[in-house]
Amino acid sequence: MSTSSSAPADRRTFVRTALDLGDAVLRPWSRADAGSEALLDALVTAAADPAIALWNPMAAADRDAAGAWVEARDGGWERGTAASFAIVDAIDGTLLGCVNLRWVDRADGLAMIGYWLLPTARGRGLATRGVAAVTSWGFATADARRIEIAHAVGNEASCRVADRCGYLPEGVLRESFRFGDGEYHDEHLHARLAGDPEPEKP
Template identity: 45%
Template sequence: MKRVLEPATLVVEGFLLRPPSTAEHRAALELGLDPDVRLWNPRCRITDEASAIEDCRAGADWSGGGHATFSIIERATDRYAGNIALHGIDADVATAKVGYRIAGWARGRGVASTVLDAVAAWAFAQSSLRRIELTHAVENAASCRVAQKGGFGLERLLPANKRFGDGRVHDEHLHARTHASPADGPLPH
């Protein structure tokens, strides 16, 4: 039985995960222009206010069933810490991909691995997904640590797999988490 992911709000440690709002477009623009985001997220198309507004609008519209996008908001300050999205959702084979962008001020604090674990656990509980994949350039060691801490085991190397923001084609690591392999970390309540 196929189940579609419905828009939701998750409370994960000190963060609120909810569908994006156009009110946060300036923070989304700042994140989209961050040099690390531009390098490691080559599909990021945020270049100005209009594209930031459109990115927020598209992220908030889950009606097509192809993605589930969350803004990551620090609860204590209401500050935008980034976003995480299940994308490429294929209900027929029950798979999806996941990607995230974390604001510079929130990096190195465990935010990405915490929300990655929570979103994967939520998706498996709320849908018929059986597998979620995460890829990153081999040189992006921080994303490798995030994947592993978020319960996504390293499966294999994908040689010369994707062109990144530096214009070069990079090898990628393929990590995956299945419905039967929950992470060791905390699950959302």
């Protein structure tokens, strides 16, 4: 699935890699994307979507802000601290969504994964397939020990993605995160360990 086989000297460093889903590709965000008006406009559209604005608020209200958002994703790759993938259409490169894997405690091998899809990309299983691919990649290439998903209790779509990707439910984090509505919400915590069996392919 990976188009890059080079192993990092520090196993807990994310190395830029593309992951092929067939109808879509997960590729690292890069500073070059800040020069694409089409991508920047797609990010502005994503930030304005009610579901994304509520559950995954992002500072991309205009092209300048979207460009800064892209550069921040690129910076995570440069430091090896976060692996942020643009989900793009395999044929025309249209932006479909994003999957982000970041270290919570790098020394301990603890990471967290998050994701969003543009409205036009929903209903195709892309979030599930993207999270599954990045999860397997994180365990295999970055020596992650444990990867967590924390989502608002009201975000049922995210809960389904976690379940389908083999992230077991571990409990409720009370009023643990302030979401896009400015309110603190309870979150469901899910997690996978490197030694857990792979779920059936979504």
